[in-house]
Every structure is written in structure tokens, then in C-alpha cells.
Amino acid sequence: MASDHTRTAILAAAERLYADRGFGDVTLRDIVADANVNLAAVNYHFGSKDELIAELFVTRSIATNRERLRELKAAEEQGGGIAPIEVILHALVGPTLRGCLGPENQRSTAARFMIRASIESVPPIRRIKNREIDHLRKFVGAMRRSLPDRSDVEIYWGLNFALAMAHHTIRESERLTKLSEGKCDLDDVEDVIARVVSVATMALTAGKVEMKAPARALARDAR
Amino acid sequence: MASDHTRTAILAAAERLYADRGFGDVTLRDIVADANVNLAAVNYHFGSKDELIAELFVTRSIATNRERLRELKAAEEQGGGIAPIEVILHALVGPTLRGCLGPENQRSTAARFMIRASIESVPPIRRIKNREIDHLRKFVGAMRRSLPDRSDVEIYWGLNFALAMAHHTIRESERLTKLSEGKCDLDDVEDVIARVVSVATMALTAGKVEMKAPARALARDAR
DNA sequence: GATAGTTTCATACAACTGTTTGAATTGCAA
DNA sequence: TTGCAATTCAAACAGTTGTATGAAACTATC
The missing domain is CATH 1.10.10.60 (Homeodomain-like)
Known part of the structure; x- marks a missing residue:
């Protein structure tokens, strides 16, 4: 070598x-x-070809996950083992979105590769994604500590929706730009992150202390 | 013939x-x-092979879109041209989720095919999905009428997040089941729909009349 | 500078792919 | 029945794919 x-x-x-x-x-x-x-x-x-693809994806994947955990750890340490839910969610979706979005002309090859991996789902990449669960469990733990009153089911749904918004926005960024005729600025990554975190936070805190009666009634009616 | x-x-x-x-x-x-x-x-x-795949997908796609518009139209007619936002969102994500989820053993071939089409994104299907924008604009219109105070940008983001939660939940239903160790019941389709609609509604109404000061402050802090 | 181990190279392999062809068959109308 | 179009069929086509092979070239160590 x-x-x-x-x-x-x-x-x-x-x-x-x-x-x-x-x-x-x-x-x-x-x-x-x-x-x-x-x-x-x-x-x-x-x-083999598949192992080449896997190596490409694993490399970028590890980098993102490390950044996620770094942000999470920093937040929990600062809060004495408990971080605010919006900071946890920020650590969850921030690195992914930052790694994929941003002004198209200055998007790195790595970013464009990860977008592609997000759109087309080939077997070697799917296999790796399936091993991501252990990594996600660390966030489940942090979310439990942050929201001790919420049931596990609600934690899982909140996590699912947070990832949903982040990944879908990456996958369909072109379509959203076209649909909104450019009004949704996907180049402003921090704004996108803030939107995702904001909605996911609401999903996880709705009906508890943070939301007053009218909103709770609406949330109930919606079901 | x-x-x-x-x-x-x-x-x-x-x-x-x-x-x-x-x-x-x-x-x-x-x-x-x-x-x-x-x-x-x-x-x-x-x-050709691609035209066969396209025909399969178009058939199911048209059925879903027709059902969506049927629900939307019914809701708007009942409300004199304006439907509540949560009903609009229900019409948007309900048919898709109903068509894909539900107890696995009684899932139709069509349902499993649409899940597959959602996971693997092959060219002929991508081409069709790109023509879906006109269809979505009808929902943008309904949402504008329902929420005249919200800006277009917020409408688009709300729509994006609603579709994100629905599609991601379909795509990753297996992973969510595994992560939550079965605690998230994806067979209860109406419950899933209600969760998606509820969160999307919050995303679209946060900070206005429906949410009081504390939640607004939280939403602001999250940015 | 000989040797052993690593890396490169041209080439062939073997299998599979969607598509086409042209003849055979079928079904229906006159 | 005859004639004509629609359909089916076996077979081959033309191209591509990832992978394997064995010799050649290189590199570093002793």
C-alpha cells in the first residue's frame, strides 16, 4: 500500500x-x-462494486454521525446530563441538512453524493442504513431524559417525524423549489434546520406545558 | 384486443x-x-419495460389523487369554499397512507407495490412524480383559502412537511417498528394519519391565534 | 542487485439484459 | 371458407455488466 x-x-x-x-x-x-x-x-x-459504494457511503455517514453525537454530547454536558429537546433535535437533523443543502453551486461532491444516496436507494446503502438504529437509540435516550413525561411512543413518533422532514426536504428539495417558485429558500440551511426543529419540537411538546388550551383542543379535534 | x-x-x-x-x-x-x-x-x-412500470404506477397514482381531490372537494363544498386546514391535510395524506399502510398480512399487492415505488426510485416513476406538481397546487390553493393570514412560504413549508411525514413513515415503516420495538403501531392507519395531520396542522398554525405566548416563545427560541 | 510481495494491466469470461424479428397461430369479418 | 389483422411464439440479437485471470511492472527489503 x-x-x-x-x-x-x-x-x-x-x-x-x-x-x-x-x-x-x-x-x-x-x-x-x-x-x-x-x-x-x-x-x-x-x-466488488457494492463494497466500493458502501465504503463511499460509510465514510460520509460516519462523519455525519460523529458530528451529531458531538453536538448532542456538548448539549447534554452543558445541561448536566439533560439537554433541551430543541437542542437535541438540532443535533439530530443539523449535520445531515448542513451536509446536503446549501447553495447549489458551492455544494461539495460529498454533499451531492449524499443527496443522491438519499434519492436512489441501492442495496449496499440500504444495508448500511439499517444498521443506523443503534445510533438513533442514543437520541431516543437523550429525548427521554429531556422529556420524562412523554411516553416512548411519542418520543419515537417525534424522532420519526424529525427525520422525515429533514430527509424529505433533502430528497425533494428540487420539487419544493419548483412548487414554491423559489419562494422557499433551501440555500439558507440554518433556516431550514430551524423550521424542522421547530415543528418537531411542537410535535413532541404539544398538549403539555408549552401549549395552552386552544391549541390542545385543536390537536385533539384533528384526530 | x-x-x-x-x-x-x-x-x-x-x-x-x-x-x-x-x-x-x-x-x-x-x-x-x-x-x-x-x-x-x-x-x-x-x-418497453419502463412503459410497463409507468403504467403500473400511473394507475395507482391516479386512483390516489382522485381520492385526495374527492375528499378535498367534499370538505370545501361543505364549508362554502373554505375547509379547515386539518381537513385539507387529511385529504392530502389520508389516501396515500391508507393505500400503503395497514396490517401487513392483509396488505394488497397494490399497496406493497406503492411502498416499493416509494422506497426504490426508478426513472420511469420519478418522471411521473415530477408531473405531480400541478396536482399539489390544488392543495396549495385550498390551504391559502383556509389560512389567509399565512404567507405562501409558510404554506409551502407546511405542505412539504406534511408530505414528508407521510412518505417517510411509509418508506421507513419497518425501521420505525424495529426502533420502537413494536410500540409504534403502524397497522392503525387512522392513528398514523391523525398524528401526521396533527403535527402538520401545528406547523401551519403555530404562532397565530391557535398558540399562546409560551409556545410562540419556544418556537422562536428554537431558531 | 536478487528476491518477495504488491500493484497494475490487457484481456477474456460468463452471464444477463431489454429488444427485435419473422414465422406461426389465432380470431373475427366478409 | 377465405382473407386479413391481431396476437403469440421461439429464437436470436446486440450490447452491457461485474468479475476473474495470469502475466507484466513496480517497490522495498535484505
């Missing part, structure tokens, strides 16, 4: 091509052509 | 196989074997 040059070139080319054209129509031959390496190099260095 | 038997058999077999095994690893040969027809029949009756 002298210089890793080939390996690195393959990873870079693959990430860029997948980001630009999707998993569906990028072949190993496209990748090695772009990376200026031999076709057999992919199988030599990664074992 | 004597009996349409072949055509129908292909559609049924394709829908079932795609639902069970996904678009990725079902070939035309699998389909024609299951349908007991000749390989060339697919191209003869549908033109």
Missing part, C-alpha cells in the same frame, strides 16, 4: 460520477476511465 | 413481483414466466 493513489482516485471519481449521474447509469468502466486506472483495480482494491 | 388476457396477466405478475422483490432484481423474464406468457408480449403490449 505504497501511495494509495489508485484507491483514492477511484473513490474520488466514483463519488463524483455517482453524485452527478446517479447509481443507475454509472458503470465501473465509467469510473476507471474517469480515474485513469485499470478496470481490475476496483475489484483489487475494494473487492 | 380480444380479451386482454395477456396484458392483464403481465400487469398482475409485474405488480406482484415488483412488490415482493423490488425493481432491482425482477427481469422481464421473471415477469413473463410468472404470467405464463411469451417474453415478446411485454414489448408488444407495452412498448
Whole structure:
């Protein structure tokens, strides 16, 4: 493993091509052509095409999860083991949204790759996502500590909806821009994060102390 | 076009196989074997594989959209042209969720196919989904009438979040079940719909008449 | 500078894919 | 029945795919 040059070139080319054209129509031959390496190099260095894709996704995934946990830990330490729910949710969806959205022309290859991975769901990536549950459980724990009065079911639904809004906004950012004729500014990432956190917080706190009678009545009627 | 038997058999077999095994690893040969027809029949009756998939998806899609508009129209007529926001949202997400969720063992082939189409996003289906914007605009209109005080931006975000929660819950229903160890009952469709509608309604009405000061402060702090 | 281990390379492989072809069959109308 | 169009069929096509092979080139160690 002298210089890793080939390996690195393959990873870079693959990430860029997948980001630009999707998993569906990028072949190993496209990748090695772009990376200026031999076709057999992919199988030599990664074992298979799927393992190459998996490595790309795992790398970015780990980075996001580390950032999530860093934010969560910092918040809990500051609060003596308990963080406000909106800060927890911010740690949950912030890194993901920050990693994918932002002005399109200055979006990194990694960002565009993660968007693509979010839109097209290929088997190797699905397999990795399925192992994400343990990671999410850490947030469930933090949310339980933050909202001791809420039942587990409500915690899980809140978490589900928070992730829903974040991921769907990433997946369908183009459609939302078109539908709103540009009125929804998806380049203002912090604003998007704030919106998601705000709604998820409401979902998790509705009907308790934070919301007065009229809103509670509405929430009840809506069911 | 004597009996349409072949055509129908292909559609049924394709829908079932795609639902069970996904678009990725079902070939035309699998389909024609299951349908007991000749390989060339697919191209003869549908033109191409993609057009077969498109026809499957369009059929179910039209049914869902018709049901959505039926509910919306009924609600607006009853309210003299204006429907309560939670009823509008119910019309938006109800048919989709009802069409995909419910007890797994009694889930129709159509339901499982639509879940699959929601998870794996293949080109012919993506193309159709992109034409869905006109349909969504009708809901934007209804929401504007229902919430004349809200800005367009807020309407669009509310709509986006409502669809986000509905679609993500469908896509990740298995993961939510596993994460919550079965505590989140995804078979109780009406409960799921009520949760989505409730949160989306809060997202669209927060900070106005329905929410008192403490909640507004919280929503502000969260940003 | 010989050797052992790693990496690269051209090439072939083997299988599968959606699609097409042209002949055979069927069903219906005249 | 005859004729004509619609449908079915077996077979082949043309192209692509990821992967494997074995020799060649390189690299670092002794």
C-alpha cells in the first residue's frame, strides 16, 4: 500500500460520477476511465462494486454521525446530563441538512453524493442504513431524559417525524423549489434546520406545558 | 384486443413481483414466466419495460389523487369554499397512507407495490412524480383559502412537511417498528394519519391565534 | 542487485439484459 | 371458407455488466 493513489482516485471519481449521474447509469468502466486506472483495480482494491459504494457511503455517514453525537454530547454536558429537546433535535437533523443543502453551486461532491444516496436507494446503502438504529437509540435516550413525561411512543413518533422532514426536504428539495417558485429558500440551511426543529419540537411538546388550551383542543379535534 | 388476457396477466405478475422483490432484481423474464406468457408480449403490449412500470404506477397514482381531490372537494363544498386546514391535510395524506399502510398480512399487492415505488426510485416513476406538481397546487390553493393570514412560504413549508411525514413513515415503516420495538403501531392507519395531520396542522398554525405566548416563545427560541 | 510481495494491466469470461424479428397461430369479418 | 389483422411464439440479437485471470511492472527489503 505504497501511495494509495489508485484507491483514492477511484473513490474520488466514483463519488463524483455517482453524485452527478446517479447509481443507475454509472458503470465501473465509467469510473476507471474517469480515474485513469485499470478496470481490475476496483475489484483489487475494494473487492466488488457494492463494497466500493458502501465504503463511499460509510465514510460520509460516519462523519455525519460523529458530528451529531458531538453536538448532542456538548448539549447534554452543558445541561448536566439533560439537554433541551430543541437542542437535541438540532443535533439530530443539523449535520445531515448542513451536509446536503446549501447553495447549489458551492455544494461539495460529498454533499451531492449524499443527496443522491438519499434519492436512489441501492442495496449496499440500504444495508448500511439499517444498521443506523443503534445510533438513533442514543437520541431516543437523550429525548427521554429531556422529556420524562412523554411516553416512548411519542418520543419515537417525534424522532420519526424529525427525520422525515429533514430527509424529505433533502430528497425533494428540487420539487419544493419548483412548487414554491423559489419562494422557499433551501440555500439558507440554518433556516431550514430551524423550521424542522421547530415543528418537531411542537410535535413532541404539544398538549403539555408549552401549549395552552386552544391549541390542545385543536390537536385533539384533528384526530 | 380480444380479451386482454395477456396484458392483464403481465400487469398482475409485474405488480406482484415488483412488490415482493423490488425493481432491482425482477427481469422481464421473471415477469413473463410468472404470467405464463411469451417474453415478446411485454414489448408488444407495452412498448418497453419502463412503459410497463409507468403504467403500473400511473394507475395507482391516479386512483390516489382522485381520492385526495374527492375528499378535498367534499370538505370545501361543505364549508362554502373554505375547509379547515386539518381537513385539507387529511385529504392530502389520508389516501396515500391508507393505500400503503395497514396490517401487513392483509396488505394488497397494490399497496406493497406503492411502498416499493416509494422506497426504490426508478426513472420511469420519478418522471411521473415530477408531473405531480400541478396536482399539489390544488392543495396549495385550498390551504391559502383556509389560512389567509399565512404567507405562501409558510404554506409551502407546511405542505412539504406534511408530505414528508407521510412518505417517510411509509418508506421507513419497518425501521420505525424495529426502533420502537413494536410500540409504534403502524397497522392503525387512522392513528398514523391523525398524528401526521396533527403535527402538520401545528406547523401551519403555530404562532397565530391557535398558540399562546409560551409556545410562540419556544418556537422562536428554537431558531 | 536478487528476491518477495504488491500493484497494475490487457484481456477474456460468463452471464444477463431489454429488444427485435419473422414465422406461426389465432380470431373475427366478409 | 377465405382473407386479413391481431396476437403469440421461439429464437436470436446486440450490447452491457461485474468479475476473474495470469502475466507484466513496480517497490522495498535484505
